Amino acid sequence: MGWARAKQAGWRRRSRPEQVETHTRGTLLCLPWLFCLVSVPQLIVVTRHSTAGTVLAWVILVLALAQCALALPALRRALDSYVRRGAPPRRLTAALAALLFVFTALMAALIAIDALDAPATAAVTMFAVMLPWTAVYSLSAPLRRATASVAGYTAGVVGVFALAGLPAQALAGTAALMLLSALVGVFSPRSSAWYIAVLRELEEARETQARLAVAEERLRFGRDLHDVMGRNLSVIALKSELAVQLARRDPAGTDGAVDQMEEVQRLARESQTEVRDVVRGYREAGLTTELAGARGVLRAAGVDCRIEGDGEALSDDVQSALGWVVREGATNVLRHADATRCTVRLDVAPRSAVLLVENDGAAPGAPRRGGGSGLPGLRERLAALDGTLTTERPQEGVFRLRATVPLADDTDTREVSRGGRAAHPGSAG
Numbered sequence: 001m002g003w004a005r006a007k008q009a010g011w012r013r014r015s016r017p018e019q020v021e022t023h024t025r026g027t028l029l030c031l032p033w034l035f036c037l038v039s040v041p042q043l044i045v046v047t048r049h050s051t052a053g054t055v056l057a058w059v060i061l062v063l064a065l066a067q068c069a070l071a072l073p074a075l076r077r078a079l080d081s082y083v084r085r086g087a088p089p090r091r092l093t094a095a096l097a098a099l100l101f102v103f104t105a106l107m108a109a110l111i112a113i114d115a116l117d118a119p120a121t122a123a124v125t126m127f128a129v130m131l132p133w134t135a136v137y138s139l140s141a142p143l144r145r146a147t148a149s150v151a152g153y154t155a156g157v158v159g160v161f162a163l164a165g166l167p168a169q170a171l172a173g174t175a176a177l178m179l180l181s182a183l184v185g186v187f188s189p190r191s192s193a194w195y196i197a198v199l200r201e202l203e204e205a206r207e208t209q210a211r212l213a214v215a216e217e218r219l220r221f222g223r224d225l226h227d228v229m230g231r232n233l234s235v236i237a238l239k240s241e242l243a244v245q246l247a248r249r250d251p252a253g254t255d256g257a258v259d260q261m262e263e264v265q266r267l268a269r270e271s272q273t274e275v276r277d278v279v280r281g282y283r284e285a286g287l288t289t290e291l292a293g294a295r296g297v298l299r300a301a302g303v304d305c306r307i308e309g310d311g312e313a314l315s316d317d318v319q320s321a322l323g324w325v326v327r328e329g330a331t332n333v334l335r336h337a338d339a340t341r342c343t344v345r346l347d348v349a350p351r352s353a354v355l356l357v358e359n360d361g362a363a364p365g366a367p368r369r370g371g372g373s374g375l376p377g378l379r380e381r382l383a384a385l386d387g388t389l390t391t392e393r394p395q396e397g398v399f400r401l402r403a404t405v406p407l408a409d410d411t412d413t414r415e416v417s418r419g420g421r422a423a424h425p426g427s428a429g
Helices: 002-013 016-039 042-046 051-082 090-112 120-140 143-164 168-249 255-283 287-300 316-336 374-383
Strands: 304-308 341-348 352-359 388-392 399-406
Touching (some): 016 051, 016 120, 042 051, 042 120, 051 168, 090 120, 120 143, 120 168, 143 168, 168 255, 168 287, 168 316, 287 304, 287 316, 316 341, 316 352, 316 399, 374 399
Parallel strands (some): 304 341
Antiparallel strands (some): 388 399
């Protein structure tokens, strides 16, 4: 029980793309074993009347099991090579091909000594033993070459069985089943590998989207700071140079130099004020702007984001504090969660405003400890307004951030007085 619980916990800690990839890989790795165990043991049943046939049937079964064991690392490496994360397993592919020729020879021997009570069993067996090599080779080689090689091998097997004396009806069934095995072995693994590659690209695109959002904000801040400081710093440099030249030309009369330095002082104070305005504007988070930004960024990252309610009736201080909660909540969804849905809901009552940021991508277990200062910083901002910030896990995989800010008695709550909850513009869907 402990082992099973540990495995289940490890599975839940994985992101959804990782779970899908693990499930896809596991299914593909189980296919050779499934076809082998269902099909090959039938040979032993249909060759009981012949000692030589029974021996050959057991040899084929043992080799089939060995082939399945060999196919496990071969399929893993072939999948990695398809998604460009490793070299193709050429030696393992060659070993599987050699085993396939051995199977062909052994089956031809069974047919030649007339040891099969049911000739159709030859077709079923070849269908099973052909799959591992076909799957590995189709992932390691170009599609056209893989298809041509499999078709050529199928034609060769049909010819060998015909020479060994397989009846025409069983021969037609063998050709049909081997062609079906070729289709399953070529296109099913390639489809699974393509699916894994697309998932990885989407995950990388999501991470890139988050990094670009941060880089864009940095560029905006740098551009605003340059626009504010560039002109003033140029004028300060010119005024300072002029003051130095005036002082050198007329050391006794420094009135002109003093005037220039006073101008420099004035410009420096103006620049300081303007820089503070820029930083204040950067640090202050408008609630309406943050709601729209969170919805846009999360939807671009593939998260269905819904906004419920607005805070137009709240004071600027409350809107700024809640805007920071929205910003931090959206950032945490992008960085730490594997969410498909995120809901931001604002409830404004006569005495308090409650903001909920909820997503369904939380990892199981206790909330993240240490590292980062986002939530403690939010608590400090809310504490200045006598507000509180709490984290909740109402159910498995769901994380909720709750911010509560008390409102003054004279707070304008026009939306609440009408008894309804206004929807944020464009929040549907």
